Amino acid sequence: MRAFCSLLLLAAVPAVLAVKTQDFKTCSQSAFCRRGRGLSARAQEASSSWVSPYSVDASTISIAPNLASFTAAVKSSLYPDIKFGLDVRIHDDGVVRVRMDEVDGLRKRYDGAASWALVAEPELSSKIRWSVGKADVRAKYGDKKDVEVVVAFNPLRVTLLQGGKEQVVLNGKGLLHMEHFRAKENSPKEEPAGESEQVVMQVNNRAWFEGDSEDEYWEEKFGSWTDSKPKGPESLSLDISFPNHGHVYGIPQHATRLSLPTTTGENAYYSEPYRLYNADVFEYLADSPMSLYGSIPVMHAHSAGSTVAIFNAVGSETWIDVAHPSPKSTETHWISESGILDVFIMPGPTPADIFAQYTRLTGTPALPAHWALGYHQCRWNYISSNDVRDVQKRFDMEDMPVDVFWLDIEYAEEHKYFIWDKKNFPDPVDMMHDVEDIGRKMVVIIDPHLKRTDNYPVYQEANERGLLVKSADGEKDYEGWCWSGSSAWIDFFNPNSWDWWKTLFKTLPQGDRWSWTDSTIDTYIWNDMNEPSVFNGPEISMPRDNVHHGGWEHRDIHNINGMLLHNLTSQAVMTRTDPPRRPFVLTRSFYAGSQRFGAMWTGDNLGTWEHMAAGVRMVLANNIGGFSFAGSDVGGFFGNPDSEMLVRWYQVGIFSPFFRAHAHIDTKRREPYLLDEPYKSIIRNVLRMRYSMLPVWYTAFRETSVTGLPVLRPHYVAFPHDEAGFAIDDQFFVGSSGLLVKPIVEKGATHTTVYLPEDQVYYDYFTHDVHRGASKGKSVTIQADLHKTPLLIRGGSIVPTRERPRRSSPLMKYDPFTLRIALSNQDVAHGELYLDDGETYSHRDGHFVWREFIAEKTEKKSKAVRISSRNLAAQKPGEAVDGVALTKYDGSNDFAKSMADVRVERVVIFGAATKPASVKMGDSELQWEYTQGVAASDKREGMASVLVIKDPGVSITSDWEIVVQA
Incomplete structure (x- = not known):
């Protein structure tokens, strides 16, 4: 839901969107990104004379007995007195973890990002052994002993090879730079010059590497806000190259193509790097590297020969440049505001191996409740109990299936979440029971900001328990502005908040603790605004110098912050009953590992064809990022789509893992039963199609909950050797079912082309027409009249369905x-x-x-x-x-x-x-x-x-x- 909407009447949405770019930083407006890109520019200019200043002190190498792990000291020729530590380990499944941190520095760098993302500390291999040479440390492993990890000493360089070919290289371009902590008076520009030849050389080298001036090291301004930056510069730059892979995917969330376009060079598709900084972006562009609501710092690199991947466990803002020096290679540059170097290298060599390796680290998607795969009906806002009842009645009158009705923020008195506005919702429990009588559920929004008022028990208890985020001084509770007006935010990094938060969702009285007795166990939760969105904050978010539990600044944990809310809400919903039932929690903000806790949606999209197409690509990207339970708002959140667009969007929605229609408060009501014929009947059939295929979706979710393979699979996942399919992102397969979908996202289309990647027969799901591929791939023309979604069944598949029309999925149990x-x-x-x-x-x-x-x-x-x-x-x-x-x-x-x-x-x-x-x-x-x-x-x-x-x-x-x- 929109964070700071002006509540204008949106009769139509222009094709060219007016995103408020002035609210959000570009790289040139971010000091640490400027410094990182400047480093890259100097390296490129110096070309072959550029050498990384970081090297391994071979005399300090310590190899763990009987484990594939070693540590060593790292030194920088720029700052000989600054110490760094390197820790390299190989897991049981061949994943390589590379960590580097400052040792005995003035302060401690944040090193907790991985602990939030990982399901457990990975087991190290006891079979692999490191071999120490004069110039490097290396290890070989794999069934054919064809995987090799080489850690070069001078300069420090980490390479993963397979079959003798370089697959992943860290610091191959010499862009590694960990800005060490320093006292303000000892900044480089103030060091004495001329005391000796050595000092002069050192200062000159620093200017060559870091730049010749301090660039907002200690304070940074953006608009009317000032970031105090009390710790000074602490950014981390790292180049990661894929020398034999021409396509990279992942790093959701961005509205861009699945195969990530370039951001540097003369032929760059974007002039800006991809940004990972969870943000509430108003009317986001349908094609942009701008940051959006979530961040998963995982990237796949793919070629016909192999697939590899990296997971960069960092929780701070991160900018990523992508370049393709040749069609067969990719170079990336990752620039993070703070944190340690903590990179997991996944060797693959197949997409299936990558998904298994990644989900062994961060967890597989949770197996959702079956009903959660049905149709969800939402808008901002159903205005009363009777409004909800009327909507349900109309769905039943029109024989349209639906499983879930949603309530947005207007249900809550003065936006005090959990507290009902009894004027419009006088009987919330009775209303919910009316919905539940035929197996349906309700979802109610719970946002993270708490109205600062003594008559709100949730805020009162959080305040009394000392559970709120602090301002930069570390003493005063932070006060910002959101839907509730003057608001405070719970600090979920404080372990004392966890059990307390879970108690709030209990439906029975909890003694002297407040609990949500005006709800039922079939009331599920929507967590919005958890980036966090702060209307009067910098970039519509929380100041970076706010302080969380443990003394960590918000800048250190920003991208992790939203994940904690839906993690704990998921636990709260699950433990309302004994024995527990599977929760449903929808989140807007997310991080690596969020797939364990619920579903996500792509945020406040617009009712345009461009956003419909972008939503398909974004959901695919989230599936690649390990978060399969994903979808985009059907119909677009903003605007009033015409009937043709709405039909096509429902056809997109039924082939999204998470299927919800949602709309802005100022849009016209667009429940599907309101449409004229033939559109109403077409959508009725579309909805029934989704319900008939629920066995397919549920079976696919079982598979992803075990193997990590995504529910929606782009061509490079399903056919990893077919180069013609590597960039395709407008059609996909549903699990292992053999269903190939090509959504229509263009106005007036009556036909489309579908790419068939193999010499196999494909059948039109509706007309039974036969289409045949070819050994080198082939495009075929498919009929796509308005009533028809291009859907093919791959030869060799058996698809189980349930064809009896029902009002909700629980009623289908014995069909x-x-x-x-x-x-x-x-x-x-x-x-x-x-x-x-x-x-x-x-x-x-x-x-x-x-x-x-x-x-x-x-x-x-x-x-x-x-x-x-x-x-x-x-x-x-x-x-x-x-x-x-x-x-x-x-x-x-x-x-x-x-x-x-x-x-x-x-x-x-x-x-x-x-x-x-x-x-x-x-x-x-x-x-x-x-x-x-x-x-x-x-x-x-x-x-x-x-x-x-x-x-x-x-x-x-x-x-x-x-x-x-x-």
């Missing part, structure tokens, strides 16, 4: 299934289905159903096809659930027993070569219909043959076989 079998060129197919109760954690105790469906020839040269179902959990017990490996799985568990009567009501086979002679299960002939068409094994295109097997009478939980005899 039968349809299996769509898309035969491959080789007349085979495979698919999966995962089910559990969708709300509790009983699946971690083995209470679930996980089935594999297979279509294959009965014999190698036979024309007969066997379709079978088997228990997949029994074969892969360690993969079965999120985060818990089962050593034994009981297929007759309680949940499976409860689903025993749920049947497969229809099997549809695309591409069968000939009309069957029989379709049998055992000795029983089944009912079926066959329509002649193109076979999967043909080379032709046209309408596919379709075999429909009617109600075979098989349970979704049991093993069975159907034989189609040609």
Whole structure:
């Protein structure tokens, strides 16, 4: 929701947006970014004569016994008296962690970013050994001993190689610079010159490396604000090169292309670096490297030969330049305001390996509640209890499914969150029960700013407990301005705030502690404004010199700050009940590891075609960043989209992991039932499509909760060797389902082109038309009239759906299934289905159903096809659930027993070569219909043959076989 909206009536949104760029810094307005880019410019100008001043003191190397870890002292030729420490370690899975910090400095640098992001301290390898040479330390490992890490001494340089080729290089360009802590009177410009030749050389070298003047070391102004910078300069510069990788992805959140464009050089796509600084950006541009609401400092580098990645565990503002010195290589320069060097190098070598390595560090996405994958209806604001009831009634009258209704800030009296405005919401619990009667839920917003007033118990308790963020003096509680007016902010870095915050969400009285008794256990939470957004603060945020628990300045932890709110809110919601139920928490601000706690959305987008397209790319980028449960506001937050745009946006939304419509308070009401025909009926069918595919989405989320593989997969993830697909970001695959989606994001489109990356048959989901790829990739034209989303099923896939229209997803629990079998060129197919109760954690105790469906020839040269179902959990017990490996799985568990009567009501086979002679299960002939068409094994295109097997009478939980005899 918009942070400081002027509440203007938005009749339309212009194509060229008026983002208030003056509210946010550019690199040239940020002193430490200027210094970092200046360093890079001097290095480029000096070219081959540029040498990094940092080197390893070989005499100090200490190798840990029986572990792949070593430490060493690092010195800088610019400042011989300043000490640095290097710590390099290799984890069990081959990930390399490189840390460097100032030792015995005047102050301590913030080193806690990784502790918030990591699920646990990684296990070090006990099998890998470091070898110390005259010029470097190195280690080889991997199944083929083809992975090598080399730490060069002078200058310090860290290289990951695979097969003898450089994959990742730290400080290869000599841009490493850790600005050490210093006393103000001993700044370089005040050092005596001329005392000796050595001093003169030292001063000259410092000017050559750092610049010849202090650039706002001790105080910095931006607009009317002054940052006191009491610790002085402490930025960190580091170049990270990928010499054999021409594409890089990640570092969400930015509204840009998936394959990140260049920011330096004559042909730079952007003149500014990518900025990671969680910010509340008004009307953000649809194509820009500007910072937005969240920051995940992870970057993938990809080529046809391998995928590698880095995770830079830093919590402060960071600017990143990207350059492509050749089509096959990438150079990046990371400039952070504060913190230590703490970089994790992930060796891959495949995208799947990278996702596994990254999520072993920061955690896999949480398996959401099943209902959370349904449709969410929101606006700023439903104005009363009766308004909510009326909206629900209209959805039911129009036979439109919906699972969740949302309340924005106007539900709260004077924006005192948790406290209902009883004038408009006199009966909140009764209202929620009315929504819950047919399995629906409510989500209510809880923002982090607290109204500073004694009649607000949440603020009063936080104040009395000393839990509020302090001003720069470290003594006075910080006061800023937000929706509540004069506001204070809870310091969630203070451990004393944690249990207290969780108690607030209890729905039963908690003795003398305040709790939210005017809510229910089916009330879930939306955390907005947690960048944090401060209306009267610099860059619409908190001053950097504010002080948090432990004495850390806000600048040190800014990008981590928002994550703590939704982490603790998630825990609070989960522990409202005993046993706990899965929480749902939506967050706007996020950091690495946020995927463990809930969902995110891309913020306050606009109702334009450009923003619709940008939202697709942004959601893909968040999936690459490990945060799969992502979506953009359907319809755009600002503006009044016309009916065509709204239809197309719903078609985008049903193929987003998080699916919510949301709108600004000054937009016209645009609930889908308000549209005229035919648009209303089209959207009704679109919504039903989402609900029919909930088994696909839930199965995909099970996979990401175990493996880390994203729910939405761009082409480089699904087909990592196909170079023609590396830059594609307007179409994607849904999990491992075989569904290929190409959303329409252009006005008036009736056709589109879809890229097929392989020599395989693809079937149009709706028309059953056959499209064929080629060994080197091929683009095909797909019909895309307004009622139709281009959606293809890859040959070789089996897609389970539920086709009964229902009002909400919990009402579908016992509905039968349809299996769509898309035969491959080789007349085979495979698919999966995962089910559990969708709300509790009983699946971690083995209470679930996980089935594999297979279509294959009965014999190698036979024309007969066997379709079978088997228990997949029994074969892969360690993969079965999120985060818990089962050593034994009981297929007759309680949940499976409860689903025993749920049947497969229809099997549809695309591409069968000939009309069957029989379709049998055992000795029983089944009912079926066959329509002649193109076979999967043909080379032709046209309408596919379709075999429909009617109600075979098989349970979704049991093993069975159907034989189609040609």
